[in-house]
Amino acid sequence: MRYEAPAREAVDRRVFVRQPLRAWNAYADLLHGADWPSIDELNARLPAGATTRFAAQTRELLADGLHYEQRIAERGLIATRERNWHDLFNALIWLRHPEVKRALNARQVVEIASMGTKRRSRAQCALTHFDEAGVIVTVRDPDLLTLWDAHDWYGLFWRCREAWLDGSIQVAVVGHALLEHALTPGQLLVGKALVQSVSDDSGLACAEAIGDGRLLCDPQELRPLPLSGIPGWHAGNDDEAFHRAAPCYQPLRKGRTYPSPWTWGHPVGESG
Incomplete structure (x- = not known):
């Protein structure tokens, strides 16, 4: 709809x-x-x-x-x-x-x-998915990626709730449709995320990688991120029960994998 x-x-x-x-x-x-x-x-x-x-x-x-x-x-x-x-x-x-x-x-x-x-x-x-619903996520703790890779939303958003508050994982919204949907209270927002390791400026790093074709060559690069699970982003997520049954928490599809995070030209794990 x-x-x-x-x-x-x-x-x-x-x-x-x-x-x-x-x-x-x-x-x-x-x-x-x-x-x-x-x-x-x-x-x-x-x-x-x-x-x-x-x-x-x-x-x-x-x-x-x-x-x-x-x-x-x-x-x-x-x-x-x-x-x-x-x-x-x-x-x-x-x-x-x-x-x-x-x-x-x-x-x-x-x-x-x-x-x-x-x-x-x-x-x-x-490119269009990211333009409309994109978020740039900076991850400093690789254990969080393991949870995200498995769509372990309860672990990512509830057991590791403090990580969203202490800067271990940070989100910058760059998709204008996401902001528009946020005008309706209670909307369960889901972003399409590009993930990077530590960077001083997520916007500049992302732009450089997009511009030279290292990012956004295929929609499968984008990870779903249920933004409504982040502390302070949805009124209901202070309750543990939200994280056990939120409709925006979809299971991982069989065979679905995600690319490694990137950083100024080299995916995490590659030398550079």
Whole structure:
């Protein structure tokens, strides 16, 4: 069933004090106000010298006949529907993680040149899944990966609950659809994760690896991560029973495996 975001005036303001939306309070003026931000207000938040800007998605804009991704690459214009949560959150990701968005766009344009606009490669599927629902996860304790590999959600989120609080595992949301879904209280959010070992800047590291084709060549690279299990991300997960029966905790499919974490060019375990 297609998700429908609540009307702006109907949003339960409590969603903005819980993750993942709490992490975006630097943009509270764009999210919380009674009025929708204008395209000009969004562009005013871009850094000086930005090579892309937001443009209202009008009939006149679309008359250029370009694919959405091609328009960004060729004209520097990000088609943005006004008064629309999905596109507003997309704009916020462009503001906070421009290096990731540029890398995704560059890869999409290469794939479009090869596949055309009617077909999609597996790389395009991976890039789109990550763009919509992506999270970058930094893991400092390999034992946590063992639990994750086995879909031992009870172990990962309850027995190792403290790891989510002490920095042993950290999550950065870069998927704008995830943020949109978080507008509805109680949503059981599941991200599509890329996992890295320790890095000083997850956005830059991820962008570099995406841009040169080391990441997101196939959807199977992405791990499901039930974000609703993370402490503070869902009202019910303070109760142990949640972690024994949450519908978002799916078992591992037979034969499903995940790639090793990556770090600035070398998967964990490889020399470099």
